[in-house]
Amino acid sequence: MQLSATQRGILALVVGIAVFSLQDVILKRLSGDYPLYQAMVIRSLTAVPLLLIIVRLMDGRLTTITTPNWALMLARGFLNFTAYTAYYLGLAAMPMADTVALFFTAPLFITIAAALIFKERIGPLNLIALAAGFLGMVMIFNPSASVFDPAALLPVLGAFGYALTQLATRVLGRTETAGAMTFWGNLSFLAAALALTVVFGSGAHDGATHPSLAFLTRGWQEMPTNDLLLFMACGLIASIGLSLLTYAYRVAPSSSVAPFEYSFIIWGVLWGWLFWAQLPTALAWAGIALLIGAGLLVIRAEAARA
Numbered sequence: 001m002q003l004s005a006t007q008r009g010i011l012a013l014v015v016g017i018a019v020f021s022l023q024d025v026i027l028k029r030l031s032g033d034y035p036l037y038q039a040m041v042i043r044s045l046t047a048v049p050l051l052l053i054i055v056r057l058m059d060g061r062l063t064t065i066t067t068p069n070w071a072l073m074l075a076r077g078f079l080n081f082t083a084y085t086a087y088y089l090g091l092a093a094m095p096m097a098d099t100v101a102l103f104f105t106a107p108l109f110i111t112i113a114a115a116l117i118f119k120e121r122i123g124p125l126n127l128i129a130l131a132a133g134f135l136g137m138v139m140i141f142n143p144s145a146s147v148f149d150p151a152a153l154l155p156v157l158g159a160f161g162y163a164l165t166q167l168a169t170r171v172l173g174r175t176e177t178a179g180a181m182t183f184w185g186n187l188s189f190l191a192a193a194l195a196l197t198v199v200f201g202s203g204a205h206d207g208a209t210h211p212s213l214a215f216l217t218r219g220w221q222e223m224p225t226n227d228l229l230l231f232m233a234c235g236l237i238a239s240i241g242l243s244l245l246t247y248a249y250r251v252a253p254s255s256s257v258a259p260f261e262y263s264f265i266i267w268g269v270l271w272g273w274l275f276w277a278q279l280p281t282a283l284a285w286a287g288i289a290l291l292i293g294a295g296l297l298v299i300r301a302e303a304a305r306a
């Protein structure tokens with residue numbers, strides 16, 4: 001049976017999301033032994049030749065990466081690096097499912113930022129989604145618990161940065177290809193990770209006890225071959241996952257494939273349970289459901305507006 005373009009897009013996105021989730025497992029597993037910037041340096045170096053191949057396949061030539069907008073491309077990449085750094089620092093300290101769910105407040109932030117920056121109107125469905133998403137976020141935070149971990153704010157900060165990155169992508173996408181933006185974004189990741197290596201690599205800031213802070217400030221560590229290969233695998237995972245997601249949005253309407261982004265939460269719950277015996281609380285489950293519903297409302301509203 002031959003699949004339609006929309007079905008191929010949905011399949012590519014679901015597989016791409018599953019592939020990306022493996023990177024989270026690796027980084028969370030090794031976050032207690034290595035600094036995040038070390039993982040990002042190795043991942044980004046591994047991804048360079050792979051992304052050149054992807055640009056060649058997607059764009060038909062490599063010249064698309066030579067652009068007069070290189071400074072804006074780098075700025076977008078640094079913003080994305082900040083977003084994912086916040087997300088992964090939160091992941092080091094929090095259950096995987098909760099971290100992933102909080103990161104999916106991004107559609108709500110995209111709605112707010114688009115209204116402020118592009119003067120887009122926030123309709124009734126968007127307002128309902130914003131209210132439901134905020135309530136769901138509070139339920140996952142569970143501020144009435146005896147101990148509130150400030151690390152819970154990190155994936156939300158990451159979601160906000162990711163939302164701004166997506167708005168920058170919308171602007172740059174008018175003149176730049178997806179492959180070129182991905183390539184320059186990877187260069188930004190590499191440059192930022194090397195800058196953090198200069199600051200923290202000597203180990204002068206070692207000693208932090210909180211998992212998130214330790215994941216940021218720990219000195220560069222020697223690693224056995226198995227761990228090095230795992231970090232290099234992150235470069236392969238990121239390259240394959242990104243190419244699948246890019247293909248999905250190229251061949252199918254975004255309103256058709258975007259709801260399947262939430263399959264990431266399924267993987268977050270599954271990997272958290274299998275590897276760390278972590279499951280969301282009943283209140284967190286309800287918050288996750290509200291966040292998913294709010295995100296789907298935003299997507300539906302955007303599709304209707306389009």
